[in-house]
Amino acid sequence: MAEGQSWAADAVIYQVYPRSFADGDGDGIGDLPGILERFDHFTDLGVDAIWLSPFYPSPGNDAGYDISDYRDVDPVFGTLADFDALIARAHAAGVRVIVDLVPNHTSAAHPWFQEALRAEAGDPARDMYIFRTGRDGGEAPPNNWTSVFGGPAWTRVDGSDDWYLHLFDPTQPDLNWDNPAVREAFEGVLRFWLDRGVDGFRVDVAHGLIKAEGLPDHLPAGDGDAGLAASPTAASPFFDQDGVHDVYRAWRRVLDDYPGERILVAEAWVEPLSRLFRYVRDDEMDQAFNFTFLMAGVDPGNLHRAVDETFAAAAEVGASPTWVMSNHDTVRHASRFGLPTPPPHQRGIGPADPQPDQPRGRRLAAAMALVELGLPGSAYVYQGDELGLPEHTQLAADERRDPVFARSRGTELGRDGARTPYPWSDTEAHLGFGTRPDAQTWLPQPESHRGLARDVQRAAAGSQLGLYTELIALRRARGIGRGTFAWHALDDPGAGLLAFTSATATGTVLVIANLTAAPRTLTGLPAGEILAASHPDAMSDGVLSADSAVWIALE
Numbered sequence: 001m002a003e004g005q006s007w008a009a010d011a012v013i014y015q016v017y018p019r020s021f022a023d024g025d026g027d028g029i030g031d032l033p034g035i036l037e038r039f040d041h042f043t044d045l046g047v048d049a050i051w052l053s054p055f056y057p058s059p060g061n062d063a064g065y066d067i068s069d070y071r072d073v074d075p076v077f078g079t080l081a082d083f084d085a086l087i088a089r090a091h092a093a094g095v096r097v098i099v100d101l102v103p104n105h106t107s108a109a110h111p112w113f114q115e116a117l118r119a120e121a122g123d124p125a126r127d128m129y130i131f132r133t134g135r136d137g138g139e140a141p142p143n144n145w146t147s148v149f150g151g152p153a154w155t156r157v158d159g160s161d162d163w164y165l166h167l168f169d170p171t172q173p174d175l176n177w178d179n180p181a182v183r184e185a186f187e188g189v190l191r192f193w194l195d196r197g198v199d200g201f202r203v204d205v206a207h208g209l210i211k212a213e214g215l216p217d218h219l220p221a222g223d224g225d226a227g228l229a230a231s232p233t234a235a236s237p238f239f240d241q242d243g244v245h246d247v248y249r250a251w252r253r254v255l256d257d258y259p260g261e262r263i264l265v266a267e268a269w270v271e272p273l274s275r276l277f278r279y280v281r282d283d284e285m286d287q288a289f290n291f292t293f294l295m296a297g298v299d300p301g302n303l304h305r306a307v308d309e310t311f312a313a314a315a316e317v318g319a320s321p322t323w324v325m326s327n328h329d330t331v332r333h334a335s336r337f338g339l340p341t342p343p344p345h346q347r348g349i350g351p352a353d354p355q356p357d358q359p360r361g362r363r364l365a366a367a368m369a370l371v372e373l374g375l376p377g378s379a380y381v382y383q384g385d386e387l388g389l390p391e392h393t394q395l396a397a398d399e400r401r402d403p404v405f406a407r408s409r410g411t412e413l414g415r416d417g418a419r420t421p422y423p424w425s426d427t428e429a430h431l432g433f434g435t436r437p438d439a440q441t442w443l444p445q446p447e448s449h450r451g452l453a454r455d456v457q458r459a460a461a462g463s464q465l466g467l468y469t470e471l472i473a474l475r476r477a478r479g480i481g482r483g484t485f486a487w488h489a490l491d492d493p494g495a496g497l498l499a500f501t502s503a504t505a506t507g508t509v510l511v512i513a514n515l516t517a518a519p520r521t522l523t524g525l526p527a528g529e530i531l532a533a534s535h536p537d538a539m540s541d542g543v544l545s546a547d548s549a550v551w552i553a554l555e
Contacts (some may be wrong), residue, residue, distance in 0.1 A: 006261050006263060006286055006320075007048070007096070007261055008048075008049070008200070008261075008263045008265075008286055008287060008320075008378055009320040009377070009378060009481070009482065010320070010376070010377065010378060010475075010479075010480075010481025010482045011048035011049055011096075011378050011379075011481070012046070012047045012048050012049075012373070012378075012379050012380075012381060012472050012475070012481075013047065013048065013049045013050070013051055013098065013378065013379070013380050013381070014042060014045065014047040014049070014050050014051070014380075014381045014383065015050075015051045015053065015327060015328070015380060015381065015382045015383060016035060016050050016051065016052050016053065016383055017030075017053045017328050017382075017383055017419060018030050018031065018032065018034075018035060018052060018053060018054075018055050018077055019053075019063060019064070019077075019419070019442060020383070020419055020420060020421045020422055020442075020443070021034060021035055021038065021383055021421075021422050022034030022035055022037060022038040022422065022424070022433065022434050023421070023430075023433050023434035023435045023441070024036070024037055024078070024434060026434060026435055026436040026439060027076070027435070027436075027439060028435045028436075028439045028440050028441045028442050029076055029077075029441075029442045030077075030421065030422075030433070030434075031076065031077045031078050031082075032055060032073065032077050032078035032079075032082040032083055032085075032086055033078055033082055034434055035052075035086060036082070036085060036086050036089060037434075038424070039086075039089055039090070039093070041454070042090075042093075042095055043093050043095065044469065045386060045465075045468060045469055045472060046469060046472040046473050046476065047095065047381065047472065048095065048096060049095060049096035049097065049098055049199065050090065050095060050096075050097055050098070051097075051098040051099070051100070051202050051265075051380075052097065052098070052099050052100060053100050053328060054067060054100045054102060055073055055074060055077040055078075055083070055099075056068075056069060056070060056072065056073065056074055057069040057072050057073070057074045057075075058074055058107055059107055059108075059109050059171065060076075061107070061169055061171040061172070061403060062168065062169055062171070062172060062403050063401065063402070063419070065102050065168075065172070065204060066105070066106070066107035066108070066109075066169065066171050066172045067102050067106055067107055067110065068106070068107040068109040068110045068111075069110070070101075070186075070189045070192075071189065071192050080196075083196065084196060084197075087196060087197045087198070088197075091197065096199035096200070097197070097198055097199055098198065098199055098200040098201060098202055098263070098265065099193055099198050099200075099201060099202070100201070100202050100204060101186075101189070101190075101201040101202065101203050101204065102204040102205070103175065103177075103186055103203065103204070103205075103209060103247075104167065104168075104174060104175065104204065104205040104208040104209055105166065105167070105168060105172040105173055105174045105175060105205075106172070106173065106175060107171060107172065108170070108171045108172070108173055109171075112125070112128050112129075113128075113129060113173050115128075116128055116129050116131070116173075117157065121162070124181065127176055127179050127181070128175060128176060128179060128181065128182055129164055129165070129173050129174065129175060129176055130164065130165040130173075130174050130175075130176050130211070130215075131157070131162045131163070131164050131165075132154075132162065132163055132165070132215065133161050133162055133163075134154075134156065134161055134162070134163050137161065138156075138160070138161025138162070141153075141154035141156075141163055142154060142163055142215060143215050143216065143217050143218070144217045144218055145165070145167070145215075145217075145218050145237075145238060146218075147166065147167060147168060147169070147407065148167055148168055149168050149169055149403055149404050149407040149408070150404065150407040150408035150409075150411070150412065151407050151408075153165060153166060153167055153238075154166070155170045165211075165215075167205075167208060167238060168403075169403045169407065174208075174211075175209075177209040177210055177243075177244075177247060178210070183247065183250065186251075187250065187251070187254050190251060190254050190255070191254065194254075194255070194258050194262060198262070199260065199261075199262055199263065200255075200262050200263035200264060200265065200286070201263075201264055201265070202265045202267060203248075203264060203265065203266055203267060203285070204267050205267065205268075206244070206248075206266035206267055206268045206279060206285075206288075207239050207240045207244060207266070207268035207269065207270050207279075208238060208239055208244075209244050209247055210241040210242075210243040210244045210247070211237060211238045211241065212237035212238070212241055215237065216237050217237075218236060218237055218238070219235075239269075239270070240268070240270050240275060245278065245279070245281075245284060248264065248266075248279065248284040248285055249283050249284055251264060252264070252283050252284055252285070263285075263286040263287065264284070264285040264286055264287075265285065265286065265287045265288070265289070266279040266280070266285050266287070266288040266289065267288075267289055268288055268289070269291055270288075271292070272309070272313075273290075273292055273309045273310060273312075273313040274313050274316065276288050276290075276292075276313065277313040277314060277316060277317050277319060278317070280314075280317055280319040281317045281319075282317070282318065286319075287319070287320070287322050287378060288322065289322060289324055289327075289380070290306075290310055290321060290322045290323055290324060291324075292306045292309065292310065293306045293307070293310060293323055293324065293325075294324050294325055294326070294327075294330065294333075297333075297336060297337065297342055298337050298364050298367075298368060298515045299515075300493035300494075300496050300497065300498055300515050300516075301493045301494070303371070303493070303498060303515075304491075304493040304498065307375065307485075307500075310377075311485060314377075320376075320377050320378060321375070321376070321377035321378070322377055322378045322379070322380065323372045323375050323377055323378070323379050323380070324372075324379070324380040324382075325365075325368060325372055325382075325385065326382040326385055326418065327380070327382045327418075328382065328415060328418060328419055329415055329418075330415070330418060331343055331347075331348060331349060331391050331417065331418060332382075332384065332385075332389055332390055332391045332417070332418050333361075333365055333368070333385070334356075334358070334361045334362050334364075334365040334385075334388050334389060334390045334391075335349060335356040335358070335361055335390045335391035335393065336356075336361070336391075337356075337360070337361040337364035337365055337368070338356030338357040338358055338359075338360050338361025338362075338364070338390075339354065339356050339357075339361075347412055347413060348391075348412070348413030348414055348415065348416070348417050349391050349393040349413070349417060350393065350395070350413050351393065351394050351395075351396075353393070355393060356390065356391070356393070358390055358448070360517070360547060361390065362388045362390070362464070363534070363535070363546075363547035363548070364515065364547050365385075365388050365464070366388065366464055366467055366534040366535060366549075367513050367514070367515065367534040367547055367548055367549035368513070368515075368549070369385075369464075369467060369468060369471060369534070369549075370471065370511060370513060370532065370533075370534055370549035370550070370551055371498060371511060371513050371549060373468075373471045373472065373475050373480070374471075374475075374480060374500075374502060374509065374511035374551060375485065375500075375502070375511075376480065376481055376482060376483045376484070376485050376502050377481060378481065379481070381468070382418075383422060384422060385468070386464065386465050386468040386469075387423070387452045387453075387454065387457060387464055387465055388452060388464035389423075389449060389452060390446075390448055390449075391417040391418055392416070392417040392418075392420045392443075392444070392445070392446040392448075392449075393417060393446075394446060395413075395416055395417060395443075395444070397410065399416075399443065399444055400413070400414055400416050401416055401442070401443065402414030402415050402416050402419075416443055419443060420441075420443045420444065420445050420446065420449070421433040421435075421441045421442070421443065421445055422454075423445065423449040423450065423452060423453040423454065424453060424454050424455065425453050425454070425455045426450045426451065426453040426455065426456050427455075430445065431445055431449060431450060431453055432453065432454075432455070433445070452464075462535060462536055467532070467534065470532055471532055471551075474531055474532060474551070477506075478504060478506050478507065478509060478531075478553075479504035479505060479506055480502045480504065480509055482504065483501075483502030483503050483504040483508075483509070484502065484503045484504075485500060485501070485502060486500060486501050486503070487499065487500050488500055488501050488510055488512075489524065490510075490512060490522055490524065490525065495516075495520065496514060496515050496516030496518075496520065497512065497513070497514055497515075497520055497544075498511070498512070498513045498515065499511065499512045499513075501554070507553055507554065508553075508554045509531065509551055509552065509553055509554070510526065510528065510551070510552040510553075510554055511549065511550075511551055511552075512544060512549060512550055512552070513548070513549035514544040514545065514546060514547065514548050514549070515547065516546060516547070517546045517547065518546055519543050519544065519545050519546055520543070520544050521542060521543050522542050522543070522544055523542075525542050526552075526554055526555075527554075527555045528552040528553050528554040528555050529552065529553045529555075530550055530551070530552055531550075531551040531552065531553050532550065532551040533548070533549070533550045533551075534547075534548050534549045534550070535548060538550050
């Protein structure tokens with residue numbers, strides 16, 4: 001969708017992880033009533049929309065990404081009436097609501113899968129999922145695919161030579177998107193939530209729905225499989241297949257039946273960016289998460305390339321770019337930025353690992369907030385980013401809940417460290433999360449979050465929360481998200497400096513970030529008013545402090 005056509009083109013969208021945002025009933029798990037009670041946080045911060053991670057009925061084997069009913073609310077999170085109340089409150093406040101949709105797989109407890117297990121080969125119920133006869137007389141999996149969570153991607157059906165595919169946990173069987181019945185069912189799911197007023201969908205594993213014909217073995221990149229594209233992701237027979245785009249063209253038509261510019265957002269770990277932006281062509285989705293930017297960290301050269309490639313790829317399809325630094329699947333960036341070598345995706349940080357330099361990580365997180373929110377396009381904020389929350393790095397093995405940890409036998413620590421309950425108060429039980437004093441939160445909260453609680457930061461001058469609130473307000477007032485981007489003459493990634501402008505009808509804002517541990521003298525700094533700074537002493541007499549950034553309104 002062309003930039004300027006959608007409200008989302010420059011929106012600041014806040015990700016809510018319901019299980020960890022606010023606990024309305026005191027049972028240790030966040031819920032929809034808790035979100036409603038704390039709704040003023042979104043309006044105080046000034047975000048344009050919230051995105052809710054899954055709240056559907058689920059056995060909870062993957063924190064709700066194993067869905068057993070796509071048209072209801074899990075009782076642990078509340079009721080459909082609670083959801084309707086949240087939609088009404090949000091829309092009254094001018095805040096849009098995006099919900100997660102998980103179309104690659106269901107829960108094994110979903111009625112569709114239970115019926116498929118009972119059905120014989122050739123039965124339409126069986127064809128909702130991907131079953132194949134095993135190799136070696138049924139004793140071995142049908143191919144060599146491995147699960148994203150570790151181990152084989154196939155599980156044998158008891159008493160049978162058949163196996164079913166699960167790219168994630170065995171409790172998350174993959175749907176068969178070559179079956180028109182699956183496509184019809186999901187268009188019904190879209191309409192169910194659109195009828196309730198949602199403003200769009202974040203699509204989980206958007207690149208995974210279609211598998212290569214014949215389900216061939218997964219050959220390592222460069223092994224000469226000429227039938228697959230050259231990029232690392234496209235070379236996979238189960239990710240980024242061309243046929244997936246037909247699904248989203250059909251979904252686009254469904255959303256276009258509704259007023260108010262409803263949007264689709266792709267979670268697609270796809271490289272290079274030219275392939276990622278194929279998901280946001282005019283007749284498909286509106287946005288795709290920019291994981292290339294996320295993975296660039298605070299390396300000035302990598303960031304420079306990520307920004308250049310993003311704008312180039314977005315321009316090819318007439319889309320607006322997106323920027324994101326953290327989400328529920330990644331180590332929190334305030335901790336990643338405090339490590340010389342960030343951990344790989346899903347690796348996590350444990351007690352035995354090198355620990356982040358938290359003061360430096362927080363300084364860089366503040367500086368990068370000015371970079372992310374200063375770039376034209378849409379910005380995503382994961383709950384806690386605005387507080388500068390670090391990762392919980394001291395979780396014991398018996399406290400971990402992520403199936404990644406169990407499936408990998410502990411070689412991958414998983415994502416729990418980024419999912420701990422939100423700290424609202426430094427004086428209340430469970431940091432004000434809402435859980436009864438005699439109960440336990442679903443994940444323990446690190447002591448390091450106490451001094452970063454929201455009420456502490458609201459009362460403190462120069463806090464990260466105050467910075468985010470200021471930046472979001474300035475971004476909107478000056479139209480920075482819809483500005484025209486250009487690198488500035490001060491830009492010098494080799495020296496650790498990023499400098500760019502966003503030019504709008506209200507003027508031009510210069511963003512300068514020093515991502516090194518040494519101050520930098522800015523020779524040739526143009527005249528202008530400092531609009532915002534990552535900390536009060538960021539700039540003095542033309543010298544930009546270490547790990548600092550500023551916004552300057554050029555004269």
